[in-house]
Amino acid sequence: MVRGKLNGRGNIMLPNETEIHELEDNESYRYLGVMEADDIKQSEMKAKIKKEYIHRLMKVLKSKLTAGNLIAAINTWAVSFYRYRAGIIQWTKAELQQLDRRTRKLMTMHKGLHPRSDVDRVYVERDQGGRGLMSVEETVNYESHSLKKYTEGSPVEFIRTAGKIINTNSEDGRQEYRNHQKTERKQNWHDKPINGQHLRQTEDQAAKETWQWMKRGCLKRETESLIIAAQDQALRTNYRKAKIEKSTNNPKCRLCKQKDETVSHIVIECSKIAQTKYKGWHDKVASAVQWSICKKHELPHTAKWYDHRAEAVLENEKVTLLWDFNVQTDKMEAGDKHHSFYARLSEFTGK
Ligand SMILES: [Zn+2]
Structure with a gap:
């Protein structure tokens, strides 16, 4: 180690002519990025870290990243800023919780989070159906x-x-702490009577397929947060207004007036929109299927599936492809009446 010599002013001179002077009263030096004088400058460091965190968060939120990449960027670029100094800077529980609230609020302001969607779900991992944000x-x-x-x-x-001075805010060991947090978040979300409804209803297939779209995370943030809000029953349906907000007495659907107006009723169940919206959605999916069959059997088709318009009858030497066609089948039940099977899309091969 090269040692510096003291000069006439009592300051240390390094061999490269740099002079290290003594700290003045309000001065501090940095050691591994942390400001210190005769002690760590806790409040100055906290203010600096917080400012830089918010600055990074805002930069990410103003970008055009997709929903999945947005969360990944916040985790790796903003939250990690706290990680590096954890244990050295002594945060209180309230300070950290306040920062998580601020993060969610800023996400909401930038259309990345619906204000009424479930808080615990935000921190559940994406392959478990959560948003995958790391809590500060x-x-x-x-x-x-x-x-x-x-x-x-x-x-x-x-x-x-x-x-010995490191404060961990909990008695658990390191891994227990992490496991405990993970299970608790998921359980809290699961147990909520309204927000957890979708999770409880899809539990059987949840691990296998339901969360593939969350894992990929390629939707726009507005779209993802709207779908999540719908699943969390956070949209202002009559059911929500009557049961939670208590702003009306009538939870029934404003179209059919028969059943409770929940999100799942609107999406799949309402008799008033069965022949319009539902049929439209169904036909859109079916036309993508027809496009694939056309491609496979060399029938006329557009270059992109979404430009495809379904044709009633398409045929070549090998195949006839029918669309939205009634097919008479053998009787299904007792009695002489033939059961009419309504086939939206039928493929007959071997003409
Ligand atoms: Zn209805």
Whole structure:
């Protein structure tokens, strides 16, 4: 190690002519990015970290990233800023929770989160159906646990002693803390009578297929947060207004007036829109299927599936393809009446 010499003013001179002067009263120096004087400058550092975090968060929120990439960017670029100094800067629980609230609020202002959708779900992992955001509070606590574990296991007594000041805000070990947080978030979301409804109804297939679209995360953030809000029953349907907001007495559907106006009623069940909206959605999907069959059997088709307009009859030497066609089948039930099977799309091969 090269040592500097003291000059006439009592300052240290380094061999490259740099002069290191003594700290003035209000001055501090940086050690591994943390401002210190005779002690760590806690409040100054907190203000700086918070400012930089919000700055990074805003930059990401103003970008045009897709829903999945937006969350990934916040996690790796903004939340990580807290991670690096966890355990050194002593945050209170309230400070960290306030920051998570601020994050969600800013996401809402930038159309990335519906204001009434479930809070726990925001922090559940994407392959479990959540948004996959890392909570600042949980990240800091987890990292503090890691640092504490490292210092406790150190062979150097000085490091073990220094580790005693690390506050982890919980009695659990590091891995237990993380597992506990993960299970608790999911369970809270699951158990909520309204917000957890969709999760409970889809539990059987949830792990296998339901959350594929969340995992891919390629939707626009507005679209993703709207779908999530619908699943969380957070949209202002009559059912919600009557049962939660208590702003009306009538929970019934404003179209059919028969059943409760829940999101699932509107999406699949309402008799008043069965022949219009539902048929339209159905036909859109079916026309994509027809396009694939056309492609397979070399029938006329457009280059892109979404430009395809279904034709009533299409045929070549091998195949006849029918669209929206009534087919008479053998009787299905007792009696002489023939059962008419309404086939929207039938493929007959081997003419
Ligand atoms: Zn209805």
